[in-house]
Amino acid sequence: MSPIGTVAARFRLLALRDSLIHWKRTAIIVAIVGVSSALLVSVLTTYGSITASVARLSEAIAGDAAFTVHGATDAGVGADMTAVLARVPGVRAAVPVVQQQVEFGANGERATTLLMGADSSIAALRSPLTDAILPAVLRNTEILTTQNAIVAGRNSGLAAGERVEIGGTPLFVVGTVDAPELNRGDFVLAPLGLAKQVSGRPDQVGAVHIVLAENADPAVVRDGLVAAAGDAYLVSSPGYEVDQAAQSTRLLSTSALLVALVAFVVAVFLMFNTMHMAVSQRRTSISILRAVGADPRLIYAHLLVEGAVYGLVGAVLGIVAGILLGRNTIGHLPAFAIQAITAEISYGVGWYAPVLAVLAALVSCLIAAAGAGLQVFRMSPVEALGGLARPVRTVSPASIAAGVCGVALLAATGYLAMAADGQAALLATVTFPLGLLATLFAATRPLVGLCIGLARPFGSVGLLAAATLARVPRRTWTNVATVVVTITVATAVSGALTSMADSTTKSYASLVNTDVYVTRTPADVLPAGALIDPSIGDRLRELPDVTRVVPGQWAYADVGGALVTIQGLLPGSNAVTSAAMSPDARERVLAGAGVAVSRQLADTRGYEVGDTLRLTTPSGPKEVRVEEVISTVSVAGGTLAMSLPHLQEWYARPGAxxxxxxxxxxxxxxxxxxxxxxDLPSVMYVYSGAEALHGTTAALAQAGVIAVALQWTIAAVAAIGLLNTFTLAVLERRREIGVLRAVGALRRHTTGMIVAEACAVGAVGGAIGFVAGLALQYVSCRVLGVLTGFPVAFEPEPVAVLMAGSAVVICLVGALFPAIGAGRSTVSEALAER
Structure with missing residues (x-):
């Protein structure tokens, strides 16, 4: 037989046959790996699709452009800047482009599409946009001769001959064009002048793309562009929008990704438990192999290969499930998190997602198999002759080292939760479970002692259970630790979610002080973007029941290279940012003496009260003083609040x-x-203060729904693992039960013994899990406070007590049914069990 054939035969005898016989155990291991892989693939593909969609649109427009000149906000660039930029040495073409999401009515419903506008200079870009525009103009020459004529993409919902109103301007669709590479075909094309009119900024363009002359030095040209743009506009690479998109979703993506990594931490533990029991079940066969001279290293290597096979199979299944989950998730992203993105988001799977999922699964399974397989070296060949296994030491150098590592990890958790800033604080959600498990491992002896003490009061069956618990301390620890992990995760998830919702509601409580809001966006979306026609404000002031109208404005802007939201305020506003300020700071900000910045922005950029911020604005650089750092939930990279007149004047955004x-x-x-x-146009939204509060808190809750769903999935996987652990623990003892039956024990005695053991383990694990769950909830609240920029109050939930009590129920369910089955088997069947 060839060496490969020999290895395959040994693998079939040592691992494959046992895996097929105990197919339920094998299925659970594969399922645990599959779920963890699916979560990782879902997170990576969901947020990777956002940046990939923005990148595709950016490349489809920019083409050969080396630089893009754009404004700090969506106010754009002055139309007269195009000629100035074109005169910079080394510039072959300066191409002005309008790019803006617009809303229109179609079939009685509101819809949005991407408005694109350009002139003849677009040919210099040689981009997919050029390829779409030139044939469209040649086929539909009416766009050049017909007033207010546009060409629509096939997926825009508009057809040739249709009349539509966009931005208050009536338009006529003269034709359609099939260009799926351009925003998935969801767009409308208009001559530059018409596009500027429709966008509401007749003197502005969205951006100017710069094509270099042959042999031009990019660094020299960039310096010339910066000098020409002055401090009014920004010069960046065409990939600038991709970076901004990544910033706007970084909070969601990082949170969800680390939760997925926590899933692998839990999965490694559950797989270790299951494989440890699998190796224990093979104790006799492994001892026989040792007795006939088999090298334990060879047996250990086969266990590692078995773990790798589990990882590969689970990863493949998880990748398929993760793609399906990610495809569903991409359509349920919170609107406020992606409203700054103009691209149509389409789902895609990057090559890195399956690769990372396979690597993570393999590493996890190999770690689990490596740890579980170490007992092979402790198995004696004498056990093949019916001898007893070596007694397990509960205190050893390994347990002492684990205790030291556990305490260090828990200390690191405290530091990260209390002192770390930004994304580093999220590591606390990983160090805590690792530190908890390591500490529990070091505390095996007292844990087993607690279980024994709780089992003894059950009478004679309790004494049997206590003896069993003491005889196999590692199995007892495994069961207790599984209960602890399950209850800890479930308690922390429920508590942190509730605390987040309560704190968010309190943070936004000032919204209900306003009777009615009038915006161009629904209540669950930040009212940023297009300005409202000033005449609407005048009409609102004339209403008989209205005593005061306070305009306000939200805008996305670049502050120090970060995409942030800016809010313009007036006295009398009930805005959240205004309510978060102290009275003195609010007075100074409203008077225009300075600005307030969110905690998230301050921590990221290192701002402190009294610092001077330099803002790039269309009206030139502006220096403002930081009057206060406020605690408020921030979208994108943070929030900056200033007086409305300054926002309107500096950023060329008159109105509200x-x-x-x-x-x-x-x-x-x-x-x-x-x-x-x-009385108002159909494009306007009208809602009450209570509806504004509900919409905002619902949107924030939706932002965390992915991470919360992942954590609940982890809890569900842990619960399944707990059931599996107890089921295997009972099945492993069928021979032991047979011995008890042979010496006269009744079925009810063996069943009662297992029930007493399950109750003791469930009570100890549930109590520790309850305390650990509250600790993890506290850590999670601290981490959420760092990430969101406002304190999340720690509030223990009564449901946590029920979750702790459910541990006993889960243990009983996992142990009772196999115990009854084992008790019903005949003595000869049980004694013959291997």
Whole structure:
């Protein structure tokens, strides 16, 4: 037989046959790996699809462009800058482009599409946009001769001959073009002048793309562009939008990714437990191999190969499930998290996602198999002759080292949760479970002692259970640790989610002080973007039940290279940022003396009260003082609050993106809102302060729904692993049960023994898991506070007690049914069990 054939035969005898016989155990191991791999693939593909979609659109527009000149906000670049930039030495072409998401009515429903506008200079880019525009113009020459004519992409929902109104301008669709590479075909093309008019900025373009002359030095040209743009505009590479998209979703993606990594930490532990029992079940066969001269290193190597096979099979199944999960998730991302992204997001699977999933699965399974397989070296050949296994030492150099590592990891968790800033704080959610497991391993002896003490009061069956618990301390520890992990994760998830929701509601409580909001966006989306027609504000002030109208504005802007949200405020506003300021700081900010920055932005950029910020604005550089660092939930890279007049003047954004309405006492809010809706254009949204609070908190809850779903999946996997652990623990003892039956024990005695053992283990594990769960909830609240920029109050939930109590129920379910089956078997069947 060839060497490969010999290895395959040994693998079939040592591992494959046993795996097929105990197929349920094998299926559970593969399922644990598959779920963890699916979570990782889902997270990587979901957020990778966002940046990939933005990159595709950016490349489809920019083409051969080496640089892009754009504004700090969506106000764009002055149209007269195109000629200035074109005169910079080394520039072959300066191509002005309008790129903006717009809303229109179609078939009685609202829809959005990407408005693209360009002139003849677009040919210099040689991009997919050029390939779409030139044939469209040649086929539809009416776009050059017909007033307000546009060409629509096939997936925009518009057809040739259709009339549509966008941005208050009536437009006529003269034709359609099939260009799926350009925003998946969801766009409208218009001549540059018309596009500027439709966008609401007749004197601005979205950006100017720069094509270099042949042999031009990019560094020299960039310096010339920066000098020409002055401090009014930014010069970046065409990939700037990709970086901004990554920033706007970094909080969600990082949180979800680390939760997926926690899933692998839990999975390694569960796989170790299961494989440890699998090796224990093969004790006799392994001892026989040792007795006939088999090298334990060879047996150990086969166990590692078996673990790798589990990892590969589980990873393949997990990749398929993760792709399906990610495809579903991409359609349920919170709107406020992606509203700054103009690209149509399409789902895609990058090559790195399956590769990382396979590597993570292999490493996890190999770690589990390596740890579980170490007992091979402790098995004596004498056991093949029916001898007893060596007694297990509960205190050893390994347990002492584990205790030291556990304490160090728990100490690191405390430091990360209390002192670390930004993304580093998320590591606390990984170090805590690792430190907890290591500490529990070092505390095997007292844990076993607690279980024994709780089992003895059950009478004669309790004494039997206590003896069993003492005889196999490592199995007892495995069962207790599995209960602890299950209850810890479940308690922490439920508590942290509730605490986050409660703290968010309190943080946004000032929204309900406004009677009515009028915006261009729904309540669950930040009211940023296009400005509201000023005449609407005048109409609102004329309403009989309205006593005060306070305009406000949200905008996305580049501050120090980071994408942040800026809010413009006036006195009387109930905005969250205004409510978060102290009275003195609020007065100074509203007077225009300075700005307030969110904790998230301050920590990221190192800002402190009294620092001077330099802002790049269309009206030139502006220096402002940081009056206060406020605690508020931030979107993108943070939030900056300033006076509305300064925002309007500096960033060339006259007007408002929302209005706060105060009604006379006794006015019926619902009736007033109905009259406002009837009087305003259909593109406007009208909702109450209570609806604004509900929409905002619901959007934030949706932002965390992916991470929460992942953590609940982890808890479910842990619960399944717990059931599996107890089931295997009972099945492993069928021979032991047969011996007890042979010496006269009744079925009810053997069943009662296992029930007493399960109750003791469940009680100890549930109690420790309850305390550890509250600790992890506290850590999670601290971490969430660092990431969101406002404190998340730690509030223990009564449901945590029920979760701890459920540990006993899970243990009983996992042990009772196989115990009954083992008790019903005949003595000869049980004694023959291997």
């Amino acid at each position: 993106t929302y209005y706060e309405l105060e009604l006379r006492p006794g006015a019926a809010v619902d009736d007033v809102m109905e009259r406002i809706r009837a």
